[in-house]
Amino acid sequence: MGFGRKKSKETLKNRLELVLAYDRAKIAPGKVDALREDLLAVVKKYFPTEGSNIEVEQRGDSIMLVASIPLEKEPR
Numbered sequence: 001m002g003f004g005r006k007k008s009k010e011t012l013k014n015r016l017e018l019v020l021a022y023d024r025a026k027i028a029p030g031k032v033d034a035l036r037e038d039l040l041a042v043v044k045k046y047f048p049t050e051g052s053n054i055e056v057e058q059r060g061d062s063i064m065l066v067a068s069i070p071l072e073k074e075p076r
Contacts, residue, residue: 021058032056047071
């Protein structure tokens with residue numbers, strides 16, 4: 001049981017840090033989610049693939065969008 005609590009505590013801490021970073025950067029709620037969806041739509045238009053993911057991370061005082069997009073080879 002202790003392991004699950006530690007993971008939940010860390011997740012909650014990370015979310016709180018992001019909320020505070022959004023507030024400091026004056027980013028409106030939902031704007032980052034809308035940007036994430038728009039970016040995924042554009043990527044999927046040019047690189048049809050499953051498993052693409054864009055996450056929001058805080059690095060120091062900066063908020064970063066980090067993309068993980070597996071590119072599949074097109075058949076020749």
